[in-house]
Amino acid sequence: MEVALNLDPVSPIALYRQIYDGLRGGIVGGRFEAGAKLPASRALATSLGVSRITVTECYERLVSEGYLETRRGSGTFVCSSLPETDMYASGVTVEIDPQVESYPPVRLSRYGAIIDAPIRPPNPPEMLRLDSHGPDVTAFPRKLWTRLWVRRMQEDPPKLLQYTQEFNGSTELRTAVAHYLRMSRAVVCDPNQIIITSGSQQALYLAARIFLDQSDCVAMEAPGYRFAGRIFDSQGANILPIPVDRNGMQVSQLKKHSDKAVKLVYVTPSHQYPRGVSLSIARRMDLLAWARQAGALILEDDYDSEYRYNERPLPSIQGMVPDAPVLYVGTFSKLLFPTLRLGYLVVPRAFQDVFTGGKLLCDLQSSSIDQRILTDFLTEGHLEPYVRKMRIIYRNRRALLVESLQKHFGRRVTVYGDHAGMHFLADFQIDLSEEEAFGRALAAGVRLERVYWPACSAVERAGHVQFVFAFAALSENQLILAAERVAGAFLS
Amino acid sequence: MEVALNLDPVSPIALYRQIYDGLRGGIVGGRFEAGAKLPASRALATSLGVSRITVTECYERLVSEGYLETRRGSGTFVCSSLPETDMYASGVTVEIDPQVESYPPVRLSRYGAIIDAPIRPPNPPEMLRLDSHGPDVTAFPRKLWTRLWVRRMQEDPPKLLQYTQEFNGSTELRTAVAHYLRMSRAVVCDPNQIIITSGSQQALYLAARIFLDQSDCVAMEAPGYRFAGRIFDSQGANILPIPVDRNGMQVSQLKKHSDKAVKLVYVTPSHQYPRGVSLSIARRMDLLAWARQAGALILEDDYDSEYRYNERPLPSIQGMVPDAPVLYVGTFSKLLFPTLRLGYLVVPRAFQDVFTGGKLLCDLQSSSIDQRILTDFLTEGHLEPYVRKMRIIYRNRRALLVESLQKHFGRRVTVYGDHAGMHFLADFQIDLSEEEAFGRALAAGVRLERVYWPACSAVERAGHVQFVFAFAALSENQLILAAERVAGAFLS
Numbered sequence: 001m002e003v004a005l006n007l008d009p010v011s012p013i014a015l016y017r018q019i020y021d022g023l024r025g026g027i028v029g030g031r032f033e034a035g036a037k038l039p040a041s042r043a044l045a046t047s048l049g050v051s052r053i054t055v056t057e058c059y060e061r062l063v064s065e066g067y068l069e070t071r072r073g074s075g076t077f078v079c080s081s082l083p084e085t086d087m088y089a090s091g092v093t094v095e096i097d098p099q100v101e102s103y104p105p106v107r108l109s110r111y112g113a114i115i116d117a118p119i120r121p122p123n124p125p126e127m128l129r130l131d132s133h134g135p136d137v138t139a140f141p142r143k144l145w146t147r148l149w150v151r152r153m154q155e156d157p158p159k160l161l162q163y164t165q166e167f168n169g170s171t172e173l174r175t176a177v178a179h180y181l182r183m184s185r186a187v188v189c190d191p192n193q194i195i196i197t198s199g200s201q202q203a204l205y206l207a208a209r210i211f212l213d214q215s216d217c218v219a220m221e222a223p224g225y226r227f228a229g230r231i232f233d234s235q236g237a238n239i240l241p242i243p244v245d246r247n248g249m250q251v252s253q254l255k256k257h258s259d260k261a262v263k264l265v266y267v268t269p270s271h272q273y274p275r276g277v278s279l280s281i282a283r284r285m286d287l288l289a290w291a292r293q294a295g296a297l298i299l300e301d302d303y304d305s306e307y308r309y310n311e312r313p314l315p316s317i318q319g320m321v322p323d324a325p326v327l328y329v330g331t332f333s334k335l336l337f338p339t340l341r342l343g344y345l346v347v348p349r350a351f352q353d354v355f356t357g358g359k360l361l362c363d364l365q366s367s368s369i370d371q372r373i374l375t376d377f378l379t380e381g382h383l384e385p386y387v388r389k390m391r392i393i394y395r396n397r398r399a400l401l402v403e404s405l406q407k408h409f410g411r412r413v414t415v416y417g418d419h420a421g422m423h424f425l426a427d428f429q430i431d432l433s434e435e436e437a438f439g440r441a442l443a444a445g446v447r448l449e450r451v452y453w454p455a456c457s458a459v460e461r462a463g464h465v466q467f468v469f470a471f472a473a474l475s476e477n478q479l480i481l482a483a484e485r486v487a488g489a490f491l492s
Numbered sequence: 493m494e495v496a497l498n499l500d501p502v503s504p505i506a507l508y509r510q511i512y513d514g515l516r517g518g519i520v521g522g523r524f525e526a527g528a529k530l531p532a533s534r535a536l537a538t539s540l541g542v543s544r545i546t547v548t549e550c551y552e553r554l555v556s557e558g559y560l561e562t563r564r565g566s567g568t569f570v571c572s573s574l575p576e577t578d579m580y581a582s583g584v585t586v587e588i589d590p591q592v593e594s595y596p597p598v599r600l601s602r603y604g605a606i607i608d609a610p611i612r613p614p615n616p617p618e619m620l621r622l623d624s625h626g627p628d629v630t631a632f633p634r635k636l637w638t639r640l641w642v643r644r645m646q647e648d649p650p651k652l653l654q655y656t657q658e659f660n661g662s663t664e665l666r667t668a669v670a671h672y673l674r675m676s677r678a679v680v681c682d683p684n685q686i687i688i689t690s691g692s693q694q695a696l697y698l699a700a701r702i703f704l705d706q707s708d709c710v711a712m713e714a715p716g717y718r719f720a721g722r723i724f725d726s727q728g729a730n731i732l733p734i735p736v737d738r739n740g741m742q743v744s745q746l747k748k749h750s751d752k753a754v755k756l757v758y759v760t761p762s763h764q765y766p767r768g769v770s771l772s773i774a775r776r777m778d779l780l781a782w783a784r785q786a787g788a789l790i791l792e793d794d795y796d797s798e799y800r801y802n803e804r805p806l807p808s809i810q811g812m813v814p815d816a817p818v819l820y821v822g823t824f825s826k827l828l829f830p831t832l833r834l835g836y837l838v839v840p841r842a843f844q845d846v847f848t849g850g851k852l853l854c855d856l857q858s859s860s861i862d863q864r865i866l867t868d869f870l871t872e873g874h875l876e877p878y879v880r881k882m883r884i885i886y887r888n889r890r891a892l893l894v895e896s897l898q899k900h901f902g903r904r905v906t907v908y909g910d911h912a913g914m915h916f917l918a919d920f921q922i923d924l925s926e927e928e929a930f931g932r933a934l935a936a937g938v939r940l941e942r943v944y945w946p947a948c949s950a951v952e953r954a955g956h957v958q959f960v961f962a963f964a965a966l967s968e969n970q971l972i973l974a975a976e977r978v979a980g981a982f983l984s
Contacts, residue, residue, distance in 0.1 A: 013675065021678065028777065028812050065806065066773050105787045106755060106817070108846060109727075112702035117845035118852050120657040137653040146645050153638050161629040161829035162965070165612040183505065186513060198690060198855035205854055210604035234853055235601075263598060281558050285520065295597045314557065320520050325598070337653035339860040353609035354600060360610050361726055362697055362854060363690035367862070368831040473654070 003039055007048060015050050020058045027067045027078050035080040038068065110214065114234050121447070128482045131449035133422060134473045136393060137337045141386065148376045152369065160368045167360040168352070169196025169344070173371045176378040177344055185302060186315030187328055189346045195355045196366050200303060200331035200343040204231050204266075206358045207299055207327050207345065211263055212237040219257075220266040221249045225273045225301065226452035228266050241457035248272050248279030251286045262296050264327075269317055270305035274425045274451060274468045276417015284317050291325045298326045306335060306387050309395040309419040318346060327351075332374060334422070335387070342366060342374055394422060394472050397479060401471045404483030408491070422472035425451070428465045430490050437465045440489035446482050465490075499540060507542050512550045519559045519570055527572040530560065602706065606726050613939070620974040623941035625914065626965045628885060629829045633878065640868045644861065652860045659856065660848040661688025661836070665863045668870040669836055677794060678807030679820055681838045687847045688858050692795060692823035692835040696723050696758075698850045699791055699819050699837065703755055704729040711749075712758040713741045717765045717793065718944035720758050733949035740764050740771030743778045754788050756819075761809055762797035766917045766943060766960045768909015776809050783817045790818045798827060798879050801887040801911040810838060819843075824866060826914070827879070834858060834866055886914060886964050889971055893963045896975030900983070914964035917943070920957045922982050929957045932981035938974050957982075 005022035007015060026032045038044070041059055045052040059076055062068040069079050123129070152160060164170065174191035181187035197203040204227070212218060214236035220228060222241030232239050240262060242254045249267055265287070269279035279287075291298050300317050318328040331343035347355050359365075377383060398419070405413050405426060416425040430437065434450065441448050449468035451458075471479060497514035499507060518524045530536070533551055537544040551568055554560040561571050615621070644652060656662065666683035673679035689695040696719070704710060706728035712720060714733030724731050732754060734746045741759055757779070761771035771779075783790050792809050810820040823835035839847050851857075869875060890911070897905050897918060908917040922929065926942065933940050941960035943950075963971060 017675065024678075024807070024812075025814075064803075106703065106789050107787075109701065109703055109705045109708070111705075112846050112850070115702070115846050115849035115853065118657075118659055118849055120659075123657065132655060134655045137650050140650070140653060142645050142650060142653075146642055149645075150638055150642065153634050153641075158629050158632070158634060158829075161632060161634075161831050163624060163626045163830040165610075165615065167610050167612075183509070186516075201853075202855040209601065210607070211598065211601055213601045213603075216601070231853055295599075297598045311556070315516070320516075322517075337650075338655040339653050339857070341855065341857070341859050354604050354607050357607035357610055358604070361607065361693075361723055363694040363833065365831070365833070367833050367859065370859070 003044055003047065005048060007050075016054050016057060019048065019050070019054065020061060023058060023062060024065075024067060027062075032078045034078055036078045037074075038076045038078070040075060110236055111234055114236065116230075123447075126445055128446045128474060128478055128485065130467075130469045130471065130474070130482060131447050132473060133334065133470045134338050135334055135336075135390070135422065136473050139390060139393060140337050141382070144382060145373065145377070148373045148380075149369070152372050152376070160372055162368075164365055164368055167365050168356040169194065169366065170368065170371045170375065172379075173342075173375045176375050180378060180383070181316075181328075181330070181346065185305065185330075186319040187346055188319040188322065188324075189328075192352055193346050193349060195345045195347060195352075195359055196371060197343045197345060197359065198341040198363065198366055199333045199338075200301065200329050201227060201231075202341075202359075202362065203329040203331070203343050203345045204228055204299070204301070206355060206362065207264065207329070208232055208235050208237070210351075210354055210358050211297065217260045217262045218264040218266065219254055219260075219262045220454050221268065221272060222454050222457040223274055223451045224266070224454050225268065228301070229452060229454040232266070232454075239455040241454045243457075244272055244275050244277070246277050248277050248283055249287075251283045251290065254287075255290055258294070262294060264297050264299050265291065266299045266301065267317075268301045268303065270302050270314060271308075271418065271421045273301075273303070274423065274449075276421060276424050278314055278418060279317075281314070284314075284320060288317065288321055288324060296325065298324070299329065300326050301329045303329075303331060303334060304421045305330075307391055307394055307421050309391065309398070323348065335383075336374075336377075340370060340374065342370055395419070397471050397474070397476065398424065400476055401469060401479045401483060404480050405486070408483060408487030423468050423470040425466060425468055428467075428490060430465055432465060432490060434465045434467075437490055438467070441467075441486050444485040444489040446485045446489070448486070497540060499542075508546050508549060511540065511542070511547065512553060515550060515554060516557075516559060519554075524570045526570055528570045529566075530568045530570065532567060602728055603726055606728065608722075615939075618937055620938045620966060620970055620977065622959075622961045622963065622966070622974060623939050624965060625826065625962045626830050627826055627828075627882070627914065628965050631882060631885060632829050633874070636874060637865065637869070640865045640872075641861070644864050644868070652864055654860075656857055656860055659852040660844070661686065661858065662860065662863045662867065664867045664871075665834075668867050672870060672875070673808075673820075673822070673838065677797065677822075678811040679838055680811040680814065680816075681820075684844055685838050685841060687837040687839060687844075687851055688863060689835045689837060689851065690833040690855065690858055691825045691830075692793065692821050693719060693723075694833075694851075694854065695821045695823070695835050695837045696720055696791070696793070698847060698854065699756065699821070700724055700727050700729070702843075702846055702850050703789065709749075709752045709754045710756040710758065711746055711752075711754045712946050713760065713764060714946050714949040715766055715943045716758070716946050717760065720793070721944060721946040724758070724946075731947040733946045735949075736764055736767050736769070738769050740769050740775055741779075743775045743782065746779075747782055750786070754786060756789050756791050757783065758791045758793065759809075760793045760795065762794050762806065763800075763910065763913045765793075765795070766915065766941075768913060768916050770806055770910060771809075773806065776806075776812060780809065780813055780816060780818075788817065790816070791821065792818050793821045795821075795823060795826060796913045797822075799883055799886055799913050801883065801890070815840065827875075828866075828869075832862060832866070834862055887911070889963050889966070889968065890916065892968055893961060893971045893975060896972050897978070900975060900979030915960050915962040917958060917960055920959075920982060922957055924957060924982060926957045926959075929982055930959070933959075933978055936977040936981040938977045938981070940978070 005019060007018050041055040042052050045055045068076050070076050173196055174194040177194055178189050178191045208231045212235045216237050217240055218232045218237045219240040219242050221244050240257055240260055243250050302316060316328060318324050318326040328346040333340055333343060402415050412429045414427040438448055451466050497511060499510050533547040534544050537547045560568055562568050665688055666686040669686050670681050670683045700723045704727045708729050709732055710724045710729045711732040711734050713736050732749055732752055735742050794808060810816050810818040820838040825832055825835060894907050904921045906919040930940060943958050
């Protein structure tokens, strides 16, 4: 018997390994049947063009692992029975037919069946992305961050590297975040109410997972934040879309659905996503009163309240009344840099344990090193000057992009929202459908973000085309160019 | 009207802020009723012992926010109606009675209701922890890691800091991991089949979430890995415990449950947790054949296969046949350091998208920086020498602890498992219950780990007391001391 094996002499995989894998795969896959005799090691070595010792070593290993056996004087054979013969008494054999199917017919869970494959469009370098909500990371003080990082990594003993029991986040970071939120957002909390998460995405996921069962009702702003909607959808929840006007979510509309047993209300009160308006005080109080009556929780996402260019932000809903029925969510991923996977939840005391347990089940803990560096960054006073600096940069970028669009579109463009944040919504009166406009902008080298309407709640907007412009990460030149390209695409 | 506010002069919160919060809280909470007149700013300043400008600024801010109004010549009043009077036509007001309840009566989801509060026992510094499965991080090449880290942080543009579209992990890391697994574990995969996760905890969570619905059946080894059992429990799955003997999971027992429609089988074939044995080749093949027939998936957790002290590990089940019905799980958190939250899944091609989508929903992405540094560590060849070094250290620690226990306990201790890994299971023939023994060891300054029996499957073991000894993170002196303490506790 001559044995042909596919050997690839330029592969990074050693020849020994390739031969071993080929033989083992052949035995297990049924190519070499039980009891079959293999060629003598010298013969196989010659046929494969390798040294005899290579083949001998493969044979020896396969013998020691129970795939092959040597019979004195007659050669090397595929084992006819493996050590535990009783296991094989049942007659079950592994049948392999690679043609049949490439995976077993295992049913996904309801959750698994709902999950979409993420859309990852190609991203050529010349494409200007107005759909990416990252901050401008070029301005981030990397040297400072590096200095803080190196300092902590030198500490001895290196306990930052070890497992922690603080699944909800380190005490130091939770203390610093509680202080920051009390001061800057009037959030009423102590450090025990804080759960450090892997970005606000994990915070929203945990809130949904811990409160929503299949068919439970969750209300959210329409239009709203796509990823929140996707998380709620994936839990099998029913989304109740609540319209948004210039004072934010229309709480009166929410109250009309007393039959729906709404459990969670997702709201972005500081800077509504994507419309950019603030939820008025009257509506905040109304929402709080409603939530108490209805036994619902408000999921307050305060994702970019640090960036207001004309006035101070309204304080959080969470802090408006004692023991507010609010899960408050925020993140440093966006404020500092996205790959810092650190966000947080502030939860009512009664829910501290369940969120800590939920975080533990999901991924045990967030990086202790990143938590420590962020704590140092906060407690040593680096956040405020950085935010002040970025506030000016983003304010100017926003103004420049609005101006550039108005220059090209005149009265045919309307920009919605407060002077705030890292994005705005623009409405174009043009003779194109939203689909056409999106495609033309893309062809012109600008990727815009479409408005997300939860539960297909979009109303007819004949002749109106709206897109989100996430401008923060683009330079002034890029923004001017983007406006030119959009104008060329929409008006030509 | 005199207004008393609780001001704390030594608080880190500015007096301005304390006054503002007090007034706003009073208005929202109903203490200051609609239309009520507030004291003149000078009078309030005097009564509070602060400068007038501080009070004026508070008033002005509250006016601008719609809580207060000034009436020319008559003073400052709490707004009788907030801007959106129509919102208040319903007559709903916020009623606050802090005595009533500290949180709203919101029902948790089934999942939320199952989650336990994590147990976090006090951990005095003199306590020797044999229940902590961390590696020895003091030997980790922190200087090298820091050098790699600093080098990447200096790159310009700093794209590592920005959002990525590679939710399943960076192409570079997935390529390096695929290469590593092909070489060292005979895993058959290409980089697209790899999902980078936040440690193996997230890998197990995702597998459970994506395949298990309420009441679905999942089989696992008994005794087994506690956190896997907790994840399955939290999904509402029914756990089918399968006994373990010296050849690993008794696959023949699994096959008896054809009525159960098992969807997942959790197995630790390289080094069974906690017994420390390997799953025999015959049983592996039997398990593969059974899984294909039953339409089940094997969840192969290969958590510490790098550490075998006498022989090479058996190759993975995943690579034994083409297109194996296997979800393969591993982690670098344990191999390098636990707070590096990087593990991975290798999934059949058909499930690449659903796992990528699942990872995205959970926490968007893992840290791009950590992924990049790990890639550099792997591709620049630092892993192998480190593992070789640690293999010697852990082998010696294991031998020392076994020896020390045998010295004290003689034939009354039996150590189970292969010469491998970072823990072993020891069985003590003593006149104590497991509960008593655990408590005595704790009182003597050693925290042991109890054996986990999924679905309460423990068989009666009269006179036998078993504990897991996770020895890797303890120094040789600590191990000798731990054995002494355990002997003192169990034998006195």
